[in-house]
Amino acid sequence: MSHIIVVDDALTDRTLISGLLTDELECHVETADNGESALEFIDARRPDIVLTDLQMPDMDGLELLESIKEEYPMIPVVLMTGRGSEKIAAIAMKAGATSYVAKQRMAEDLVSTVKRIIAATQEVMIPPQLMHRLEYSNCQFTLNNDPGQIGSVVAHLQSMLRCLPLGDESERIRVGLALEAALSNALFHGNMDTSQESPQPNEARRQELFRKRWNRKPWCDRRISLTAEISRELAKFVIRDDGNGFDTSALDPDFMSLDTERGRGLPLMYTIMDSVEFNDAGNEVTLIRHRVIEGPVTD
Amino acid sequence: MSFQVDWNAALANVSDNRELLQLVIDAFLTESAQIRDQISIAITNQDTKQLQRTGHTLKGIMHSVGASSWSHPARQLEELGAAGTTDGAQELADELNRHLPALLEQLRTFSVEQSN
Numbered sequence: 296m297s298h299i300i301v302v303d304d305a306l307t308d309r310t311l312i313s314g315l316l317t318d319e320l321e322c323h324v325e326t327a328d329n330g331e332s333a334l335e336f337i338d339a340r341r342p343d344i345v346l347t348d349l350q351m352p353d354m355d356g357l358e359l360l361e362s363i364k365e366e367y368p369m370i371p372v373v374l375m376t377g378r379g380s381e382k383i384a385a386i387a388m389k390a391g392a393t394s395y396v397a398k399q400r401m402a403e404d405l406v407s408t409v410k411r412i413i414a415a416t417q418e419v420m421i422p423p424q425l426m427h428r429l430e431y432s433n434c435q436f437t438l439n440n441d442p443g444q445i446g447s448v449v450a451h452l453q454s455m456l457r458c459l460p461l462g463d464e465s466e467r468i469r470v471g472l473a474l475e476a477a478l479s480n481a482l483f484h485g486n487m488d489t490s491q492e493s494p495q496p497n498e499a500r501r502q503e504l505f506r507k508r509w510n511r512k513p514w515c516d517r518r519i520s521l522t523a524e525i526s527r528e529l530a531k532f533v534i535r536d537d538g539n540g541f542d543t544s545a546l547d548p549d550f551m552s553l554d555t556e557r558g559r560g561l562p563l564m565y566t567i568m569d570s571v572e573f574n575d576a577g578n579e580v581t582l583i584r585h586r587v588i589e590g591p592v593t594d
Numbered sequence: 595m596s597f598q599v600d601w602n603a604a605l606a607n608v609s610d611n612r613e614l615l616q617l618v619i620d621a622f623l624t625e626s627a628q629i630r631d632q633i634s635i636a637i638t639n640q641d642t643k644q645l646q647r648t649g650h651t652l653k654g655i656m657h658s659v660g661a662s663s664w665s666h667p668a669r670q671l672e673e674l675g676a677a678g679t680t681d682g683a684q685e686l687a688d689e690l691n692r693h694l695p696a697l698l699e700q701l702r703t704f705s706v707e708q709s710n
Binding site: 307315 | 618655
């Protein structure tokens, strides 16, 4: 059973978030109403995940994140962002938050986000020690339009990322989340054309479109190509879909605002990876993440 | 001005779990009085940081209970605080205090019906 700490100064939101989690996940949830209490909880209980609000009195969410990254770097931190907190949320993502959920989309995104992170922290497919011995890998996948395949390939590559010095364990999970976001974009926005809808579909509508299209032409013939190059210096992922692409000139390259209306995929990629480049057609993205420590690699 | 709680939105926020919505509403009923006091203190002390934060919190929890249409004064208080001023905050607090009882009444009615 996973142990989750929810940090929010608002009793109403602590009640809502705890209820959504315990309703759908096998987990034990504890709550704290400020950052300092949260740190005491974390020190005593060592939770699997911390979910934190950003705007709180005394120690705010960004300060809490920095303390957790300093003292407990293995613990993933998920931000819960209200309207008006987008800029500080982007700063917190750059500072090492594992992911974020917009408060106005809690019911849609919270449980799936936490599930993905729990799965990423519990993967045991390959002995982790072996992956610390990996020097270089270059592999290519051609994926069907199957969300399950995305989860499997991300788990596999995330395991290989153990050879790349990223600073701490939660960084490896963050890179995995960015890769998963890119592959999900390729599947839903690219191959399934959900971005062509106007207005932009919500998650329920996106899933409905997927169920209608996944086995129909032209969508069923489309594939996702993934090339992954992982070494002790960098991880480079090239993801290409067979969809119609999108207008990349409209992108905000700094992504200083986490625009929740357009989905979380692009902000996750931009705030976690060192480099995000699209081709002109908008159907291929190259993600690069470099090692973070200087000097020779030690075992 | 007469607003109604958007029960569809409120239930969507809790994945249609009415028992959870009752817990969330009970928390809101407890918390909203405290936040009103905090807003009042922030205005008296001209504490713009607290004004911004409490306005932000009230706006957020109003959304959680399906009362976004009531949250305009809270959002404006947040914006005033963010702009570093309390000028005009008392008028907004008065507007909140005029309309909040009707919201609380609608929420209490749901809570009582759910209990029965």
